[in-house]
Amino acid sequence: MNDLSFLWLEITGKCQLRCTHCYAESAPSGTDGAMALSDWEGVIEQAVGLGAGMVQFIGGEPTLHRGLPDLVNRALGFGMQVEVFSNLVHVPSGLWDVFAQQGVQLATSYYSDRADEHEHITQGRGSHLRTKANIVEAVRRSVPLRVGVVDLGDGQRVEQARDELAALGVVGEVRVDRLRGVGRGARTAAPDASQLCGACGDGRVAVASDGSVWPCVFSRWLPVGNVRVDPLVEILNGPTMQAATAALAGQFARVSPCVPTMCDPQCGPSCSPACAPANNCTPKGKCVPTEY
Numbered sequence: 247m248n249d250l251s252f253l254w255l256e257i258t259g260k261c262q263l264r265c266t267h268c269y270a271e272s273a274p275s276g277t278d279g280a281m282a283l284s285d286w287e288g289v290i291e292q293a294v295g296l297g298a299g300m301v302q303f304i305g306g307e308p309t310l311h312r313g314l315p316d317l318v319n320r321a322l323g324f325g326m327q328v329e330v331f332s333n334l335v336h337v338p339s340g341l342w343d344v345f346a347q348q349g350v351q352l353a354t355s356y357y358s359d360r361a362d363e364h365e366h367i368t369q370g371r372g373s374h375l376r377t378k379a380n381i382v383e384a385v386r387r388s389v390p391l392r393v394g395v396v397d398l399g400d401g402q403r404v405e406q407a408r409d410e411l412a413a414l415g416v417v418g419e420v421r422v423d424r425l426r427g428v429g430r431g432a433r434t435a436a437p438d439a440s441q442l443c444g445a446c447g448d449g450r451v452a453v454a455s456d457g458s459v460w461p462c463v464f465s466r467w468l469p470v471g472n473v474r475v476d477p478l479v480e481i482l483n484g485p486t487m488q489a490a491t492a493a494l495a496g497q498f499a500r501v502s503p504c505v506p507t508m509c510d511p512q513c514g515p516s517c518s519p520a521c522a523p524a525n526n527c528t529p530k531g532k533c534v535p536t537e538y
Contacts, residue, residue, distance in 0.1 A: 258306035279455025351390035
């Protein structure tokens with residue numbers, strides 16, 4: 247593959263919520279998987295050696311992983327940009343100092359200005375109030391924050407949610423994305439390339455909490471190796487990765503999946519696939535996402 251520029255690290259499958267459309271199928275019963283803290287630190291170091299300049303910590307809910315502060319600091323120590331994609335249901339006080347560091351930003355999802363509608367989606371009582379309060383806290387602390395609204399249809403109060411976020415002080419345009427058919431979002435059919443942006447494995451890669459490597463967090467049906475078995479460089483340049491990206495390229499040629507806003511910074515561990523920061527998954531020659 248080309249030089250690595252961006253990677254998702256899905257450090258846990260544990261989450262306080264059980265969102266109806268979660269692509270990772272996370273839940274309170276999830277675990278941190280087989281990857282030890284040292285394994286994650288090794289992956290970060292290997293990724294830097296391959297040219298990666300940005301990492302996004304996802305889950306599950308990454309703030310539930312006790313090693314998150316160490317991993318953020320490890321990445322910062324290598325000069326990487328860091329994003330933590332959190333549901334912001336609960337932020338331990340010590341983590342705010344971690345998030346306030348130069349080079350760190352937050353991202354979260356929001357579904358409605360009405361608590362009942364938001365919590366029907368998240369399946370978490372009180373999640374609307376707590377997430378909103380932590381959005382306000384991030385704004386108060388001047389922590390860079392991206393927020394996306396995922397439209398699941400059925401008359402969801404999407405525009406009202408955007409208006410409320412603006413009123414809360416969220417800077418910049420709040421983006422809206424559609425439901426993707428991955429994980430619990432795959433309600434009627436198996437996931438396929440139509441749910442992807444067309445740039446899987448092109449300078450970006452995802453690592454799961456069991457060590458599995460995917461070309462993208464949404465191409466979970468195509469594992470290409472495991473970092474607990476082989477070095478990342480061997481996986482990314484190995485025959486399985488080449489076969490997977492070739493197979494996806496063939497599907498992309500048939501389904502033309504690219505949507506102009508698909509790769510904008512819209513989501514995270516409990517929503518849709520538009521979860522990479524802006525311009526980190528732009529399919530070359532297909533579309534250019536609007537700047538965030």
